[in-house]
Amino acid sequence: MYAYDEIDRTLVNERVSEFRDQVKRRLSGELTEDEFKILRLQNGVYLQLHAYMFRVAIPYGTLATNQLRALAHVARKYDRGYGHFTTRQNIQFNWIKLAELPDALEDLAKVGIHAMQTSGNNMRNVTSDQWAGVAPGEIEDPRIWSELIRQHTTLHPEFSFLPRKFKIAITASDHDRAAIKIHDIGLKLIKNEKGETGFEVLVGGGLGRTPFIAKTIKQFVHGRDILSYIEAILRVYNQYGRRDNIYKARIKILVHELGIEKFSREVEEEWQHIRNSSLQIDDEVIEDIRSRFTYPAYEKLPHMPDELRQAAADPDFEAWRKNSVAPHKAQGYSIVTISLKPIGKPPGDATAEQMDALADLADRYSFGEIRVGHEQNLALPHVAKRDLPALWKALDKLGLATPNVNLITDIIACPGLDYCSLANARSIPIAQELTRRFANHELANLIGRLHINISGCINACGHHHVGHIGILGVEKNGEEVYQITIGGRADEGAVLGTLIGPGVKFDEVADVIEDIVEAYLALRERPEELFMDTVKRLGVEPFKERVYATR
Amino acid sequence: MTSPLEQKKIKIAGPSVVTANRTWDGIVVYRTAAKGWSAELSEAAIVRNSDEAKALLAESVADDVGAVGPYIAPVQVGADGKIEPGNLREQIRRTGVTIGQQAQA
Ligand code: HEM
Ligand code: SF4
Numbered sequence: 001m002y003a004y005d006e007i008d009r010t011l012v013n014e015r016v017s018e019f020r021d022q023v024k025r026r027l028s029g030e031l032t033e034d035e036f037k038i039l040r041l042q043n044g045v046y047l048q049l050h051a052y053m054f055r056v057a058i059p060y061g062t063l064a065t066n067q068l069r070a071l072a073h074v075a076r077k078y079d080r081g082y083g084h085f086t087t088r089q090n091i092q093f094n095w096i097k098l099a100e101l102p103d104a105l106e107d108l109a110k111v112g113i114h115a116m117q118t119s120g121n122n123m124r125n126v127t128s129d130q131w132a133g134v135a136p137g138e139i140e141d142p143r144i145w146s147e148l149i150r151q152h153t154t155l156h157p158e159f160s161f162l163p164r165k166f167k168i169a170i171t172a173s174d175h176d177r178a179a180i181k182i183h184d185i186g187l188k189l190i191k192n193e194k195g196e197t198g199f200e201v202l203v204g205g206g207l208g209r210t211p212f213i214a215k216t217i218k219q220f221v222h223g224r225d226i227l228s229y230i231e232a233i234l235r236v237y238n239q240y241g242r243r244d245n246i247y248k249a250r251i252k253i254l255v256h257e258l259g260i261e262k263f264s265r266e267v268e269e270e271w272q273h274i275r276n277s278s279l280q281i282d283d284e285v286i287e288d289i290r291s292r293f294t295y296p297a298y299e300k301l302p303h304m305p306d307e308l309r310q311a312a313a314d315p316d317f318e319a320w321r322k323n324s325v326a327p328h329k330a331q332g333y334s335i336v337t338i339s340l341k342p343i344g345k346p347p348g349d350a351t352a353e354q355m356d357a358l359a360d361l362a363d364r365y366s367f368g369e370i371r372v373g374h375e376q377n378l379a380l381p382h383v384a385k386r387d388l389p390a391l392w393k394a395l396d397k398l399g400l401a402t403p404n405v406n407l408i409t410d411i412i413a414c415p416g417l418d419y420c421s422l423a424n425a426r427s428i429p430i431a432q433e434l435t436r437r438f439a440n441h442e443l444a445n446l447i448g449r450l451h452i453n454i455s456g457c458i459n460a461c462g463h464h465h466v467g468h469i470g471i472l473g474v475e476k477n478g479e480e481v482y483q484i485t486i487g488g489r490a491d492e493g494a495v496l497g498t499l500i501g502p503g504v505k506f507d508e509v510a511d512v513i514e515d516i517v518e519a520y521l522a523l524r525e526r527p528e529e530l531f532m533d534t535v536k537r538l539g540v541e542p543f544k545e546r547v548y549a550t551r
Numbered sequence: 552m553t554s555p556l557e558q559k560k561i562k563i564a565g566p567s568v569v570t571a572n573r574t575w576d577g578i579v580v581y582r583t584a585a586k587g588w589s590a591e592l593s594e595a596a597i598v599r600n601s602d603e604a605k606a607l608l609a610e611s612v613a614d615d616v617g618a619v620g621p622y623i624a625p626v627q628v629g630a631d632g633k634i635e636p637g638n639l640r641e642q643i644r645r646t647g648v649t650i651g652q653q654a655q656a
Contacts, residue, residue, distance in 0.1 A: 051577035
């Protein structure tokens with residue numbers, strides 16, 4: 001867990017009273033919507049189809065149980081009893097009243113939660129691996145560096161009025177769970193030959209209308225130089241970035257237009273001016289942040305406790321364990337992923353009751369800590385293996401033990417036309433139908449790892465470009481039409497998917513996905529060959545043929 | 552549904568209303584003939600040509616304290632005078648999400 005210091009607490013509280021005053025002036029008519037819009041966006045408040053939407057930051061995806069309870073309280077008191085976890089370690093409330101927002105913010109501020117860096121053209125919430133600090137083989141906890149960057153960029157004038165929003169993600173593991181290659185800046189913690197900690201720096205990733213996979217701009221930047229290096233990137237961006245055209249304003253476009261070589265030369269030059277400035281990080285600063293992350297006092301526990309051995313006889317438990325439980329750096333402990341993808345329900349939603357109950361379970365079984373991942377699932381990061389059977393039973397009662405993590409029904413979907421004012425088409429009902437089609441867990445297990453991502457418009461909030469199967473809703477003559485891509489991926493081997501052919505109608509989407517999956521099952525050489533591998537081996541043609549032969 | 556928030560030219564193809572979200576709580580509202588806002592589509596002022604639409608929109612935009620982001624949306628008016636939303640987006644704004652679960656408290 002991380003303990004905020006006095007500066008942060010004061011900042012968050014001041015922000016609430018400032019916003020309370022702004023809301024008051026808006027409601028009295030003293031501020032016009034034009035004047036107010038930028039202020040509300042700085043506090044995570046959007047306008048959607050039915051209401052305001054309130055986006056709250058969960059920095060690097062770490063939540064304490066009192067914070068999760070506060071989110072449950074906001075869902076219950078100010079919203080309709082649920083919240084939606086997003087792909088950027090945020091939670092969104094869909095039905096908030098503007099007049100009550102200052103109260104909601106105040107209630108959250110009491111537990112150190114805020115909405116800064118969740119919207120607007122500024123530095124957004126720095127995201128990280130949801131297994132940070134507990135994944136085996138990690139270089140070091142990437143949240144230390146996420147927090148450093150968060151502190152440095154929050155309300156920093158240079159990062160508050162950028163040409164466009166700016167997103168950074170950090171990972172410290174070989175397997176990238178933070179999707180760093182689709183961020184404006186992706187940072188991978190590594191060690192150089194001397195054993196010093198630093199970063200491989202990637203730049204220019206992003207999805208939306210013009211998707212790009214990030215490119216490496218520098219193989220190694222020493223940890224103490226990371227702020228000056230990021231600042232150099234931002235300065236080059238601030239200088240050249242297109243403010244005249246919102247569609248060309250993201251750094252990915254600049255990197256693409258200048259080319260990575262020229263871009264990196266510009267950054268290098270800028271960096272030489274500032275690298276030995278006050279931006280150089282003292283070891284003490286890092287040590288101070290490091291000391292604020294506390295880790296549980298793990299017990300010495302057996303690798304295979306009796307409780308686990310006995311529970312293994314239960315096929316339902318085993319089905320859940322196999323895809324929800326991952327190895328932990330401490331022997332006798334596990335990381336447990338909690339699926340927010342029950343069959344037939346909207347991906348990523350959790351009710352206030354579930355949040356409260358999960359907080360209780362985290363207190364009991366996970367040293368009071370919960371994590372939020374970009375797949376729109378939650379995790380308990382420190383569960384003793386002996387507690388797994390009891391935890392599973394408790395989760396199952398709450399509807400939180402669907403054994404589908406990383407399977408075809410573990411779908412990432414944006415709110416789409418059911419909520420979002422920018423949408424062209426619905427996303428959630430497509431996801432719901434697909435989970436029903438593949439509800440049989442034996443079938444889902446037979447298919448194996450397969451990520452479906454759905455966005456309701458080209459902004460790509462559901463990361464459709466990098467889904468193994470991506471579904472993008474567009475509009476054609478007033479009707480919802482869906483374009484389907486296959487072969488994308490978001491991890492360390494990130495690639496953009498390939499369109500398989502003309503769009504299909506709302507009612508046909510699930511049939512088409514079934515066809516693609518059947519084709520895959522028939523084409524794969526052996527059961528271990530994942531969907532991704534089959535697509536890589538054969539290309540999109542056989543899938544295309546299968547889908548369009550009869551349509 | 553191309554987002555109507557991008558509306559620039561005002562040209563309407565059939566009966567239309569002005570809709571927005573009420574400022575204090577964000578709910579969907581429609582501009583009424585009485586120069587106010589109502590949560591009921593049945594109370595919306597109907598415009599049938601571009602000049603009327605322009606006038607209604609201008610008046611709505613001017614009422615910035617009342618509602619946020621007004622724009623013109625198509626409707627269908629039945630023989631009995633009953634007003635229905637003219638597209639899926641407006642249907643969803645009127646009747647709520649189509650995902651069949653969360654309580655519409
Ligand atoms: C409903 C309100 C929302 C609005 C108005 C909204 C708006 C946008 C817009 C305009 C973009 C494109 C930005 C650009 O390329 O410059 C975008 C990107 C993105 N949004 Fe949303 N979004 C919403 C909800 C969500 C949700 C619920 C999620 C997560 C499930 C999400 C995650 C993302 C992500 C990950 C991107 C990244 C694409 C990129 O940066 O290249 N958004 N959003
Ligand atoms: S992808 Fe489009 S429809 Fe989906 S949430 Fe983002 S802006 Fe809205």
